[in-house]
Amino acid sequence: MRRATRQSLAVRSRHHSPLVFNDPRTFRREGAESEKNALARMTADGARGNATLEFLAGTAQNAAESSEFVRQAAAAYRTPVDYGIGGLSGQLRQVASLIHAEMPTRIYYVAYQGNSFDTHVHQADPHARLLAYTADAVRGFTQDLKRIGRADDVAIVMFTEFGRRVEENGSLGTDHGTATPMFVVGNHVKGGLYGTHPSLTELDDGNLIKTTDFRRVYATMIEEWLKFDDSPAVLKGSFDSLGVFA
Template sequence: MNNSPFRRLSRRHFMSAAGSAGVGAFGVPPIFQHALAASDVNLDAAGQAAMDREGPILVVVELTGGNDGLNTVVPYGDDAYYNARPRIGIPAGDVRTIDDHFGFHPSCKGLAELYDRGELAIVHGCGYDQPSFSHFISMSYWHSAAPNSGESSGWVGRAAANLSPTPRRDYIINVDERPSQAVRNPVHPALVFDQPETFRRDGVYEQQPLFDELVGDPGASESNLSFLSRSARDARQSAMLVREAWDAYRSDVDYGINVGLAQDLRKIVALIDARMPARFYYCGYRGNSFDTHVHQVDVHARLLAYATDAIRGFVDDVERIGRADDVLMLVFTEFGRRVPENISLGTDHGTATPVFLAGAPVAGGQYGEPPSLTELDDGNLLHTTDFRRVYASAVGNWMGADPRAVLGGDFEPIPAVASA
């Protein structure tokens, strides 16, 4: 006789117990994240086939820490810039020229190349009303796309749910150690992994015997055990597909220094090439790296080189696999920096910042009104573009979701992205 407590556990009691037992997204043990979101859904063959069709893909990259937009897209034609930054301002002769007013930081070779090819849009002055200078709070606002609201779900997750109101396996993939709030939603649990070669959706050690029982019992008659067994098998299959895609990945595309963001973007290309059903990918330059309070000049130069080389490499790599027309990248940070440099040869938390759209689907160029460097709010830029206008372009124009439903309001899309 099998005395497993699972055979006596209702779905309601399981959910309650799971909520206090583990460390996965939404407080649920990792092996059950797929199960809870898809508890009453079983994809039939037609649904799976529809899910697997190629279509538009959105890749979101966050630059954690608050990237200094003024030293990334440098207003070298404005004397106010050099007056505010006499020691850390980028010399006019060093910038990678965009026009007679703006130029890229000299380390932004990758962005400059994409811009020259017409595959990069710069959206100036992105921000929101009543800005927060806290990393955690401001990033939460960008993740939720609902500043000062307390919203806990994410804009990427809501876009996925709007496109497909019924659960689809591996519809959202988040390359990181833990899921971002941006992918949170009640329909599609994100597939979250860091290192594909060791990725297993097996849960922690204490959960392994239960996981093995579920996977090994495909004929279970109890509805609770049946749906959990099916979901556990799906989770293990997803992990296997990730490992196989990474094992098969070969590319000679130059991503610059192959660390951090470059590695994560390679993983995403591997999955796209393997025809994973994901329509949304999320990753970031981790570790609060762009928080350049002290001795910014050298540190920021390295960060920009690593990040922008990786971004250019990604765009080139999706072209290599024949998917360039299918993939749009959006790059953001939680806030910019204050206009004046600080006493430590760095910059402090600020407000408005440029957002970038990259890839073959982009109508390259500059969009939005650049903020004034003299009309400031206590040394901070006044934002000129609500960042949700960029999101509206990505989820509405590109992905085909309803931007009003996703973003909770009417935000005019930036005309840098045509319909897919």
Template structure:
């Protein structure tokens, strides 16, 4: 885990809506973009979207937001967003297939016609991805990890249930099913604690304590789940909010809008620790914690060091001014998501289901040390091939699964001891 202290932007805006837009768009306080930094990055990687997508090489949504709408973060300058919003993949599929009608034959050359075409593009992309999401979700499975659902101590009724854990559980299952989506966005609200942040008789308990518990317990379960599935090395998780809180409490046992706040980063590919200085509570600015890091220094590290973005991509994202002063908290830059997908395009098993024998086929774009592991659905290793150096190109391996009982298993391709690509295989005799 890494903690970046005192993150904000110059002239922080105290409006929830405007400040959230600034974080999503990746700009200054006085800039107004119609696009978001995630959307610009994905548009640079996939020019021409949505034409030609989904495709054989890119069958999955480029980004997914768990919820009912797509945030500004995934928007681009023109056209539909680069991501989809999904609450539950199976429910999304059922919804798509239960509504709709014949599209209009022609559209008027007016602003209204442009809006209708926009809606039709959203509909087409939703239809295109619905079945794929359903299949990937059903092909995946969570391990035996138990995700928390409630706060176990005293807290206001609206803070008892954990809203983050079920979202992360969906993300883990989609990843285990082999989805190639690069970015997932989950939300947890309730941090606008103007009142009742703590209990009047115990400041260690209350709504804020429950929220912190929800984040820590949900993320802990998420990485335990991913670890059991052999996928933890592929996932980086980061928190951010539109602003922080004041240091001093108000008369309602709460805190008001503040300037800087910490950002939390989770994952196995981190240089763990605290980046920046801990807040000096005797050296405030109007009751606020002073800014030490611009939020784009943190985001730039994700784009450059985790995704492996080129300088041209950083310029497209509008983060070119942060290339040289980004925060160095990622320690496996040589195997970010972009490089991972370049090395391992796919892994397939055929026949699947199988009565015993299956042929594992995989493709490498670069030579690498590889081994194949059979795991149960809790991530426990059942059988492993000897490690070997495989050349660039397509490879096949015949595997005998006849000694395994009927059920679903994980075939994992492990590359250079770090990257893992998986495929579910069903044994059915």
């Protein structure tokens, strides 16, 4: 499930359509009342032995049930935990509400909107502020999970779609780069640094040279956390897991 305005490549699949929404309060069927009534009748009447209608009715029913579940879970959730401010705080709070409501979802995906970390200009202050927002949101989320008794059930993976170059550009920022850190957070994580720090002087056309393939992190999550033993089928290649979890 993703909390956003559109489906991300990170959760796209040939075989599964993720649940995507931005505001749980408006996660419902919109349109003319006649359309809503027709959809409700189609769902209620059932498929009547027609495979196509059966598929459509099932899809409509699943959408209606998911919408109702999400809206009720979000509306009912109360927490004293401070998630801070910034783009992730509200999203992670909504994830906590769905976990608390026992939504049968294995993967939740949240993200900053609008390329917040794409710091080509005056990077220093905005970057530090965004890191503080992120730390506050993740801290609040982990504290809330502990409060509701679900901290042992959740692992967090933090990543960015692209890194930054080492050298400062002419606008007091940095341009798109390749290698970037990833973080794994959770009660079962064996803390520490996996891999080695990249060199700041030995570069590839101005880019950091990666020391750990990011697909090893994905293989780790697939095999060690989700307990799916065929990560090559997902990643289209074989990658050693990192042994992150105790």
